Amino acid sequence: MRETAAAEIAPESIRAFRVQAHHLDRKLPAGAEEAAASVCGFQNSPPGAWETALWNRVEGCTLQAAQSALYAEKRLLQAWSVRGVPLVFPASESGVFLAPLAAAAGETPWIYTRGIAAALDFLGMAFDELLPLVLRAAEYLETHTVARKEALDAALAEIVEAALPAEKLPLWRAPSMYGPRQTVGGAVVSFLLRPCAFYSRVVFGARDGVHPTFTSFQRWTGRAPETPPDAEKRLVQKFLHAHGPADPAALAAWLGCGQRQAKRLWQSAAAETVPVRAAGKARHVLAADLDALRTAVCDTGAWRMLGPHDPYLDLRDRTVLLDDVQKQRIVWQTVSNPGALLCGGRIAGVWRQKQQKAALSVEMVLFEPADAAARQSLEQEAAQYAAFRGAALRAVVFQRAG
Numbered sequence: 001m002r003e004t005a006a007a008e009i010a011p012e013s014i015r016a017f018r019v020q021a022h023h024l025d026r027k028l029p030a031g032a033e034e035a036a037a038s039v040c041g042f043q044n045s046p047p048g049a050w051e052t053a054l055w056n057r058v059e060g061c062t063l064q065a066a067q068s069a070l071y072a073e074k075r076l077l078q079a080w081s082v083r084g085v086p087l088v089f090p091a092s093e094s095g096v097f098l099a100p101l102a103a104a105a106g107e108t109p110w111i112y113t114r115g116i117a118a119a120l121d122f123l124g125m126a127f128d129e130l131l132p133l134v135l136r137a138a139e140y141l142e143t144h145t146v147a148r149k150e151a152l153d154a155a156l157a158e159i160v161e162a163a164l165p166a167e168k169l170p171l172w173r174a175p176s177m178y179g180p181r182q183t184v185g186g187a188v189v190s191f192l193l194r195p196c197a198f199y200s201r202v203v204f205g206a207r208d209g210v211h212p213t214f215t216s217f218q219r220w221t222g223r224a225p226e227t228p229p230d231a232e233k234r235l236v237q238k239f240l241h242a243h244g245p246a247d248p249a250a251l252a253a254w255l256g257c258g259q260r261q262a263k264r265l266w267q268s269a270a271a272e273t274v275p276v277r278a279a280g281k282a283r284h285v286l287a288a289d290l291d292a293l294r295t296a297v298c299d300t301g302a303w304r305m306l307g308p309h310d311p312y313l314d315l316r317d318r319t320v321l322l323d324d325v326q327k328q329r330i331v332w333q334t335v336s337n338p339g340a341l342l343c344g345g346r347i348a349g350v351w352r353q354k355q356q357k358a359a360l361s362v363e364m365v366l367f368e369p370a371d372a373a374a375r376q377s378l379e380q381e382a383a384q385y386a387a388f389r390g391a392a393l394r395a396v397v398f399q400r401a402g
Helices: 011-021 033-038 049-055 063-072 091-097 111-123 127-142 149-161 166-172 184-198 217-221 231-243 248-255 259-272 287-295 325-331 372-388
Strands: 007-009 076-080 086-090 213-215 273-278 281-286 303-306 339-343 346-356 359-366 392-400
Touching: 007 287, 011 231, 011 287, 033 049, 033 063, 033 076, 033 086, 049 063, 049 372, 063 076, 076 091, 076 184, 076 217, 086 091, 091 231, 111 127, 111 166, 111 184, 127 149, 127 184, 127 217, 149 166, 149 184, 166 184, 231 248, 231 259, 231 281, 248 259, 259 273, 259 281, 273 287, 281 287, 303 372, 325 346, 359 372, 372 392
Parallel strands: 007 273, 359 392
Antiparallel strands: 076 086, 273 281, 303 339, 339 346, 346 359
C-alpha cells in the first residue's frame, strides 16, 4: 500500500466521482451494454431492474437490444452473485463476478445461507458435508435446462438422495420447515444453489414465459468457464471504483460475505489503494482514482430516474447520497424499494410506476422544491422511460414528501 497523507474527501466530490464511475453523468454509446454492466453488475430484483439500469447508462438503449444482449447474443449473463442476488454482468467476466465469491475453508457462510441452520439441525448434517453433494448434483445442468426455481430445487434434491445414507432419506423427504410445497431436501438445495453458481454450475437461461430457466454456464454459453488469476483483485477494484471511499466492512456488506472472507479479498487489492478520510472516518480508494476523486464535479441540475436497487444505491454510506435519515427510510425499505430521483448525484425524491396494458403512469415524491424546468426535465425522463418499456405515458403526478 502506498504511503500518503489521508486526505478528507467531501461528500459532493464522492457523489460526483461515483456518478461518473457509474456512467450516470454521460451515457455510453449505443451498443455498450457490456461496458455498462462491467462496472459492478446490475441486480435483477425486482425482475427487470437490470433493464432500467442499462437504460440509464446506454444511449438510445431499447428493451429489445438489452434482452438480445442477454438472451440471444449472450454478451451478458445472469447468475446468482454478490449478496446472492440475480446479477447481470458481462459473460466474458464471469470468472470475476462468480469465482472469487466462493468461501475458503474456515470462512463464515454467506448471509443468504445462514438460514439453512434449521434444516442442517433437522438432518444432523453439516454445511460442508452437503455442499459437495449439491455441487455434484448440479452437474445435471450440463445436459439439461430446467424451468422454474421450484422444479430445479426438486430435481437436484432427488439426485442428492442417491448419495445419502438410508436413515437420512425420510428426513430429506420430510415437509420443509420453511414453507409449503417443498421438502427439507428441496430447501437445502435452494440455499446451496447460490454457492453452486460461484462454481459456474448454475446460471439463468432464457425465460419460459414469465418463468426463469436454469442451466450450466457451459451449456448456456457453449464454452468452459475461465477464472483469471487476478479475479479476486479485479472484483475488489470494481467495488472500490464504483463505491469508494470504502473499507473491508463495506466490501463485506456489498458482497454479502463474512468479515474474514472480505478481509482476505481486500488484501488482494490492498497494494493498489491509498488511505483517505470520508465523514471523518478512515477509508481507502484506488490510488488510480484519487486525483479524479478530489476534483470530480457533476451537473447539479441533471435529473435521472434510477430504478429500484440500481447499483449506484447499493452502498451503506447512505448519508453521502441523502443526509436526511427519515427520508432514507423512504428510499431503502425492507421490501419493494421505490426508484430514486437523482439530481446532481443526490437523492432528491423517489418514484413508482403503475402500468395498465399499454399505458404507464409515474408518481414522483420530491424531497425538495422543484421549479418548472426541473419538473419538465422529470416529465421528459418519464416519457423516455415509458417509451423504453413500450408504453405510452399516461400521467406524471408530483407530490412533496411530508
